[in-house]
Amino acid sequence: MKKVSVLQLVPGMTVAESVLSYDHQLILSKGTILTDKLITKLHLYGVLAINVEEARSAMPVFPDAPEALTVPAEPSYSQRIKNSRSFQLFKQEYELNVESFKGMINNMVERNLKLDVDALLRNALDIIASGRGQIGILDMLQNMRDYDDSTFTHCLNVALISNLFATWLKWSQAEIEMATVCGLLHDIGKLLVPYNIISKPGKLSVEEYAQIKKHPISGYQLLLEQDVHDHVRYSALMHHERCDGTGYPMRLVGKQIDRYACIVAIADVYDAMTASRVYRGPMCPFRVIEIFEAEGFQKYNVEFLLVFLENVVNSYLQNRCRLSDSREGTIIYVNRSKLSRPTVKIGDEYVNIGDHENLTISELL
Numbered sequence: 001m002k003k004v005s006v007l008q009l010v011p012g013m014t015v016a017e018s019v020l021s022y023d024h025q026l027i028l029s030k031g032t033i034l035t036d037k038l039i040t041k042l043h044l045y046g047v048l049a050i051n052v053e054e055a056r057s058a059m060p061v062f063p064d065a066p067e068a069l070t071v072p073a074e075p076s077y078s079q080r081i082k083n084s085r086s087f088q089l090f091k092q093e094y095e096l097n098v099e100s101f102k103g104m105i106n107n108m109v110e111r112n113l114k115l116d117v118d119a120l121l122r123n124a125l126d127i128i129a130s131g132r133g134q135i136g137i138l139d140m141l142q143n144m145r146d147y148d149d150s151t152f153t154h155c156l157n158v159a160l161i162s163n164l165f166a167t168w169l170k171w172s173q174a175e176i177e178m179a180t181v182c183g184l185l186h187d188i189g190k191l192l193v194p195y196n197i198i199s200k201p202g203k204l205s206v207e208e209y210a211q212i213k214k215h216p217i218s219g220y221q222l223l224l225e226q227d228v229h230d231h232v233r234y235s236a237l238m239h240h241e242r243c244d245g246t247g248y249p250m251r252l253v254g255k256q257i258d259r260y261a262c263i264v265a266i267a268d269v270y271d272a273m274t275a276s277r278v279y280r281g282p283m284c285p286f287r288v289i290e291i292f293e294a295e296g297f298q299k300y301n302v303e304f305l306l307v308f309l310e311n312v313v314n315s316y317l318q319n320r321c322r323l324s325d326s327r328e329g330t331i332i333y334v335n336r337s338k339l340s341r342p343t344v345k346i347g348d349e350y351v352n353i354g355d356h357e358n359l360t361i362s363e364l365l
């Protein structure tokens with residue numbers, strides 16, 4: 001540990017001792033990795049110097065390159081991500097922003113204050129910027145699954161996935177930002193549903209389910225009071241609509257559903273399925289892709305869904321995985337006609353699991 005003047009701090013340094021303000025409020029906790037924003041915060045609080053860890057870290061930090069992440073007989077892919085500097089920065093930024101997101105939304109719902117949509121968006125974009133690197137946002141989110149699973153984290157995840165998704169669809173920067181805000185606010189109506197129903201781990205009664213199903217309309221009504229674009233209101237209202245008319249609350253079909261609501265719907269289901277639940281652990285992304293392939297093309301915008309699934313699979317190329325027959329290998333080629341079943345290299349053998357009816361990817365390693 002060494003004392004360093006705030007003027008000489010650089011992003012990436014680790015705080016060795018918690019920093020308190022003159023009135024004993026916590027400014028930064030021990031173990032925080034400094035970012036430009038946090039260094040500015042120290043300046044604003046008038047802190048002159050703080051204790052930081054010596055350059056040699058006690059925790060092994062792995063490089064981000066995917067090649068380096070797939071060396072066999074080493075810690076698992078997930079452990080390597082969790083130990084990487086990029087993930088630590090991402091997690092820190094995520095946790096900071098989820099708290100301020102919570103504050104802003106509660107102010108709006110409980111105290112009827114106006115939403116600062118620009119500040120909300122900046123928060124989400126800050127997280128994305130901190131996660132920019134060789135490890136993709138999906139991987140980062142997959143490894144955040146032990147973090148508190150609330151409506152707020154879900155909304156933040158859907159915002160990050162919608163942002164990525166709009167990028168994959170090659171939408172303009174303004175549209176990408178709009179998609180991010182749509183994701184952030186899509187479930188805002190859930191804050192008006194009694195918390196014991198939202199957080200109930202078991203099966204919901206018919207009445208409880210009916211209460212939950214009101215959240216798209218409540219969200220839309222809340223957003224009517226706010227200075228947001230119609231796409232944001234429609235995403236709250238329509239993200240549970242399905243193209244075949246089986247959704248709610250209005251049983252809309254195909255083109256009647258706002259295009260932003262269509263991408264939020266896919267991001268929403270992807271996040272819900274890959275999240276861990278009390279009754280099951282997080283689902284392997286390839287199982288989620290399989291479910292989308294089985295029933296998704298009637299329910300979701302086909303053009304959007306194909307782009308989404310293909311890019312999700314692409315982001316897992318070179319990943320180690322375990323197959324349903326317990327063999328382990330590396331995902332090598334995407335099989336475009338069966339996205340959940342890529343070609344996997346096992347030892348020297350290339351196995352196209354699309355050719356083996358009973359074989360699936362059961363776990364990413």
Ligand SMILES: [Fe+2]
Nearest residue numbers: 186187239240
């Ligand atoms: Fe919802």
Ligand SMILES: [Fe+2]
Nearest residue numbers: 154186187268
């Ligand atoms: Fe949702």
